[in-house]
Amino acid sequence: MSVSGFAPSVADAFGAQTTSNTTEIELIESLARRYGAPFLMLDCDIVRHQYQALKAALPGVELHFALKPLPHPAVVSTLLAEGACFDLATTGEVELVRDLGVPADKTIHTHPIKRDRDIRDALEYGCKVFVVDNINELEKFIPYRDEAELLVRLSFRNPNAVSDLSKKFGCSEEGAYAIVTRAAELGITIRGLSFHVGSQTLDADKYVHAINRCNAVIRGVAERGLPVLKVLDIGGGFPVSYDDNTVDIDSFCAPIRSALAELPAAVAVIAEPGRFIVAPAMTSVASVMGQAERDGETWYYLDDGIYGSFSGILFDHGHYPVDALYWQGERFPSVLAGPTCDSIDVIAEKIMLPKLNNGDLIVGRMMGAYTSATATEFNFFRKAQIIVLNEFMHDASLAPVVTLEV
Template sequence: MAIAHSVLNFQSYSSNALSAQESQLIQTYVEQFGAPLLLLDCDIIRQQYRALSHALPNVTLHFALKPLPHPVVVQTLLEEGASFDLATSGEVELVASQNVPAERTIHTHPIKRDQDIRDALEYGCTVFVVDNINELEKFIPYREQVELLIRLSFRNSEAFADLSRKFGCSTTQALELIAKAKQWNIHIKGLSFHVGSQTVNPQKYVDAINTCREVMEQVIELNLPALSTLDIGGGFPVSYNSQVMPIDLFCQPINQALALLPETVQVIAEPGRFIVAQAMTSVASVMGQAERDGQIWYYLDDGIYGSFSGLMFDDAKYPLTTLKKNDQVLPSVLAGPTCDSIDVVAENILLPKLDNGDLVIGRMMGAYTSATATDFNFFKRAQTILLNESSLCENKMLG
């Protein structure tokens, strides 16, 4: 069933309340498929991709598959003209199965097995990322086929995930790697960085871009081959329960910094969360309830081992609401279905009195939810219902 985006408008987070139309649609899907569910709206994916493309008009966007690696997401973005950021052989298989042209992909995992390199090359992806001499050496057998980006480290204590703690090298090390690559006849295409997940301060990007520009100038001064690409990574923020800067405003200083790069430098990015976070809504039902320490505990059929895994792995704070309307609210706890005591979705939350079978709705559930869900305790993962797909596809359910 095709649902118009104007009707099923889940991305609004100014209020957690659901409209009557939204409530009816959710109930219809639960009657048809049961619960728990994840409702994935392809129109919101398109909207977010277009918004970031508009905000970064001179940047080629490579969607990072990691937060939501569904075939429909790949197909939707492929139709939008997106490129893709791969990190594993499984992700290579996914884009290959969706007929993504290999020239629209890059492989950005800084640490790879030889099999990972060979799988990507067999598919046709030839751009890789390295950040140390051990990794650079792995490409000697493939130097006639590959182009490499050197990943720099820019620590960011403000980000939820400071990815430069685990990956990246200093500017001095980068210059040493570029010199060694010249000695080994390996083509260094450019530089890359990632300022960290949910970065709310665009100055972090500006500082990293300026440093990369200086490295590019030093490369010329050292008579090393000029660099032609800068990958500014991902990390563009989205609003969960607190507002972040609108993306157009956020990207203004980034564009100003990019404008200072040589005209010959191509700029790419690796957005993930920004594209998909708003695109998915979760639907869980109350399995049972009990009163404990003055609060009502509601046990849901989805939890942190399932769609709410981001509460453990991603530090996300998903906006939650219910279909029940009642002015009287009570201190409540939402717990997951497993026998593990840490499986708690929300505490000290004010909710109307719920009955068994009532539905609890989570918004902003597109990033690092189904991707990191498990079947722990043999509770099955939520089924994903696809909304507003391309006319090339049929609306369907993914298990």
């Protein structure tokens, strides 16, 4: 769908939203007048759509949203209403879901390395499923063996992923047998296995290989007379597109579904999607606060940057689609820089933009994952406020719900 006023390549690729006969441009203009820039628009309808798309692509898999990429109350409330479960990794995330009324039995705690107080905080809330990947971590649960159940995380290296999470966490297959054996000696319940093939995994065969190897370990554990493993957590990493190349998640998951069908019938499967659910759901809006000509290019200095909403450029290898709100006219080689006094605070170079005036708006797409979550207030530039759209289901004839995060 192309909306008048946006560069067609951006609108067509990322689906410029309309709400109650109001174009996205008009919505952005209205919000900019009301709240000022910079801000982020969080559309809960897109959160719902992404969750339902992945749920349809992985039937029978219980989806636990990983809070890490966007731990926002509106996201949690929206997904809870959709029936989602949640993947927690810190006491702060435990407190967030607890305060929003998430039932503890809809959560798991998946940080492989924990302090004793992290375990106690989660257990006090009622979250009882944890992840370990070594004997040292296993032995932390000796005092809690009557309360906690564990998943053993295996490592499957994936250097082609945006983030190879198995570099930092996970054990070998033999390590998994050793942990399960030691747990049986200590009277600690091992409920199953888990893995994470890495963020933005574009090759579904990475999941297939990991599932097949975990299947072998599950069967091997039973053959050794150890307690039967009944859960497999296939992690997250499901890809989204940051350019014109769309990802058909149903087709992507087809080989994963086939591999899961080979598991023992008694094994329940869960997953930990994060980026896939929220990346498309947030749009950034920043304004030009100044400009200068340097080496034949116009540098536009925005009121948001690398230390703010575009932090994912540093921390997440992000490449976000950005363009002027008003894109008509001839384009010129330009640079978009952030507001701080640090020279690395540059969002995009060699970008073709129309001639902009101070105060003009720049729009960034696919800004939901690892953006505001990793933003700072370096140089005392405040983080962009988040404006929530469509937080609650409502009659289509009514105006959208628009709320401001205070």
